[in-house]
Amino acid sequence: EEEVQEVVNEEESSQEEVTTEFELEKIRMASWSQPITEQANLYLAEERGWFEEAAIDFEFIPGAGGGDAVRNIIAGNADIAFANVEAVLLALEQGEDLRIIYNIYPENVFNLISLKESNITSVEDLRGQDVGIYSRSSGTYQNLLVLLHQAGMTEDDVNLIETGVLNFGPLMNKQVVATAATDTGLFDAQRNELGEVDVIEVKDVLNTPADVFVVTEKTFQERKEALVRFLQVYRDSVAYTMEHPEEAAEVAVGAAIDGQDVERNIEIITIRNNTSTNEEIAEKGLGWLNLDILQEVEQTYYDLGLLSERVHVETITTNELVEQLN
Amino acid sequence: MPIITCRDVALQFTNDQTPVLDQIQLDIQEGEFVSILGKSGSGKTTLLQLLGGLLSPTKGVIKVLGRTLTSPFDEITYVFQKPILLEWRNVLENVLIPLELKRKPNQDDIDKAYQVLSAVGLKQHVTKYPHELSGGMMSRVTLARAFLMEPKILLMDEPFSALDAMTKEQLHLVLLKLTQQFSTTTVFITHDITEATYLSDRVVLLGGYPAHVKQEFPVTFSRPRSKKLTFDSRFIATTKQLYDLIEGLEDDEKD
Amino acid sequence: MPIITCRDVALQFTNDQTPVLDQIQLDIQEGEFVSILGKSGSGKTTLLQLLGGLLSPTKGVIKVLGRTLTSPFDEITYVFQKPILLEWRNVLENVLIPLELKRKPNQDDIDKAYQVLSAVGLKQHVTKYPHELSGGMMSRVTLARAFLMEPKILLMDEPFSALDAMTKEQLHLVLLKLTQQFSTTTVFITHDITEATYLSDRVVLLGGYPAHVKQEFPVTFSRPRSKKLTFDSRFIATTKQLYDLIEGLEDDEKD
Amino acid sequence: MMKRTNIYSILLFVGILAAWEIVVRVKEISKIILPAPSAIGANLFQHFQSGYFYPHILATSIEVFGGFFVGAIFGIGLGFLVAQSKTVREILQPYIIASQAMPKLALAPLLVLWFGFGYTPKIVIVALVCFFPLFESTVTGLSHVSREKLALFHSLRATRTQTLWKLRFPTAMPYIFSGLRVAVVLSVVGAVISEFIGANKGLGALIIASQGMMDTTLMFSVFILLTLKGIILYQLVNWIEALFLKI
């Protein structure tokens, strides 16, 4: 493996020789979603051959939720998971040995949306009202609980309604006064003439990193070096995409299942670029994990009852690999 | 005026086959008992189904009671060659079907059904289901079903062929009594020449390719006819005559 | 030694009904032609199905070829009272079924099937499907199917009842020729007393409740029997005798 | 005494469970991937004791029965109508095929939008899902009457309706029951899938919740409940059929 690393460094520009002369190492990434535009940097990296240059044979394993992604690495269907922190915490609670190795989105992407006319300006205003979430296994639920908790409320104080993924429909239909959603969801809804809305952002309350890269302990111990190469490509591609969102947007047309509209792609990519970094990250470098925030998230979820026991997330979170990146 | 008339009737099942019947001319008077004789496969059933409105002629016109026949008339009751029973109904219920289609059967109807079933010798078997019946018993159920309707016109396709001589004789009497009582016009297919002679006012011989009425043979014994008539020498002579006639016709047709 | 023996055979369909047959004693010799007569519903079919191994006796033993019968034997061919044909096969294919169950039919088999079909008068109809056949034609298909097998033992349940006199006579000859040629042991149910006399070596009368062998009636005319035999006065006398015998037995049973 | 085949059945069952337990233990398979039968049993026991399952079973049952009932009425009813009237059949034919061919379960998210939350959209989905096999088997059954019997009824001048009720319907019964068996099982599937889309109660919602909680053991427990539910409903249909045949 070390040899491979050396060669890659030497012959960074001539990818063909690498692929013909040396074995590529397979890295299967389990995602929480299908290949969507949000992850355009990955397709850009594939398209440009950056994975091959790093001697990686990259495969995208789709899923339906962060849980799928984590389960897929546990089942051995994938090597690394692109998953939300909640999914990781719950897997830890079930006794799995996992490692959080990279902070994909340090910013919380969830929010609470209400039509202007409903005049919902604080969480307090939701009391007794119908509030939409995707489902009880979604981030919308968990993050809404965080909001309610901060306002001294519980889910019993509002009337939670599982609306399915078309959650803005019931909002526009006035079947709910507010709905929990993600930033990209809000963007898409606004493209579809949602109208004037009030937004309460969850990150102001608890800035849970939206998604992290997580691996099993076994993978972490045995494939550190390959993981570093993967993370390097990922980080480089994010940095590149931040500079050239329109290039990623072009690639997404063919690579992302929802990438038909380039204009939309640019907007979505811009939103994700923004959630990929913040002031602290700008300083520490992309992917850097803030243990304090993760501990705070665990504490909050424990208080909320989403976790029934402490999992000590700080003990399985490591910046060891991020520190090896350049 | 005849109650049934056929004029130039032809029937062809499929375009690629030759017609089964052609140039059928037949008049049947009210109250008449007509038997149809003919070789197996000659077209007797086809003709009877035409008379019953179950088939429509390809050519020609059939009139029953002065009206052109296009589908079965209420006055006609048809007894199929093969006994058709509903397996999920017992004997009594099968006999009551035609009535049920007209109105809700009352106690009188049921009593009458018992009587008819008893007349055909099935008194002991009213609650049996079709699969528990012998072949002859099935035929008799369909006979009882027809008799119960006291029809104006009765079309019967080999109704007694599955019956033993004794039962057949009994049922001849039942049939004659019934047709007498309601002056039923009867068209009767049989292979039994004695039976045809005994029951009929006229025997129609069907034959040829395509089949047509080869010969009509009047039977003039006075009615009511007793069981003893069959031992009468005139009767035996008539039967022999009919037999010879048929044999003669058959020989003509030999290929 | 008889080829078929019944000893104290009884059959009861359901426990709550009285037995249909009881105390049946019957011996049939090799090559013998035995007819069974009896009223409709008396139990003839039931007895024949017992002899064919299609039903098992509730009591008693049936032996065929020295072996106790528990299910159909290869030597036995059975012709059902109601013609049973497969609607998705044409006439020829229906005739070939039994052969197909033994081996793949070759050209010889097919030629022979054509011959047999022609003997029963269906030469023109080999490619027709069952729904295109008349009642008598269906029976004849099942006859052809049986004849093709050249069976050692042939059990036939009213095989000719749907046929006209002429066709019936033709088939009598075919049947006699066949049974002669292969010295086939035949058990034959019929309602036609003349037919029984003409064909049989012995006529067995079934009757009573439960039914048993009421009388056996030997028929001693020499073989081969010509068609003319039926006009012979001895023949007519024998038939009359048989007829009277049956009538007498029936009268005894009247309730 | 027990039948020999019953004993084999039970042995097979025990064998499968034992093999499963052993594989899980020896290979140390994570309970997120495949929980051991013993763990599932304990989970079932625990949740039954705590009463956790009951409201969910009730909710799914309401959807299943409601939807099955509606679907059966429409499926069998429209089957009759189509078998009855040639005109109706010909006009509706393309729509019926289209509605049969449409993956109704995929419609679930929209139905929630149109019919609001609560039982309505779920009952609609279950009804849609039941409709097809019942319609199909009703039409097939009603049109499989022998020519002879139709000829008899024709000769008796039976009206279309009389032929339908006294001839076609009794003939169609075994077909319809076969359709009911398929439908009753599908109705459970329909209810579960519709609960996947959005529900706070019901066994389907519980599956989603168990997925969210990464509690595969609970998920298996729910599967077992669903399977039992299916078996009970299936046998109920068999039992009703036996009852009908007796009459």
Place this chain on the structure above:
Amino acid sequence: MMKRTNIYSILLFVGILAAWEIVVRVKEISKIILPAPSAIGANLFQHFQSGYFYPHILATSIEVFGGFFVGAIFGIGLGFLVAQSKTVREILQPYIIASQAMPKLALAPLLVLWFGFGYTPKIVIVALVCFFPLFESTVTGLSHVSREKLALFHSLRATRTQTLWKLRFPTAMPYIFSGLRVAVVLSVVGAVISEFIGANKGLGALIIASQGMMDTTLMFSVFILLTLKGIILYQLVNWIEALFLKI
């Protein structure tokens, strides 16, 4: 010339579309909730032109055909086996009922976990979904032979296998085709649902993506594609049946 009923059918279709378009325009219904038919038409046209749909149609087709094929082999095959051997029937009986009663689509998340990603889990799900109606109709069909014909075959000393092939099978054909019609439609549903769980490609994946984008118009387009797919497969079965009946 066109049949009168065909004209009515088309008029009905045009009427429904017109009413839909008018309602959407007059009531100004948001396109998230109910897009206008004209918008759906435009969307279909655009995506067909750009070639966007083709890989998805292909992926779903592979799953449908693969799964249907496997499901048909097992469903019809096991139906034969069970109809054939009383012992097999009695031993497997409870398992078959259980497997039929199990909501297999609800198993989808686990199957994806066990069989990995790709076509395998989807084909397995489609096969499971097809299995049940085919098994059910095969068993029903094979056991609906008249006593008389069974007696004939018994008298001819036909072996069990011969009776199966020469008697039971031809009798069961219409039942099996009825099962195939149900199965083929269910196979599309199965493929879509399995793609919901996790797929890069396929019409089901496209539905999920369209939901993510809040593009209800695209979702309707995909429904229409799925319905067309179902209709084509359904008619294919009808066509094969007609072909078989001719032989």
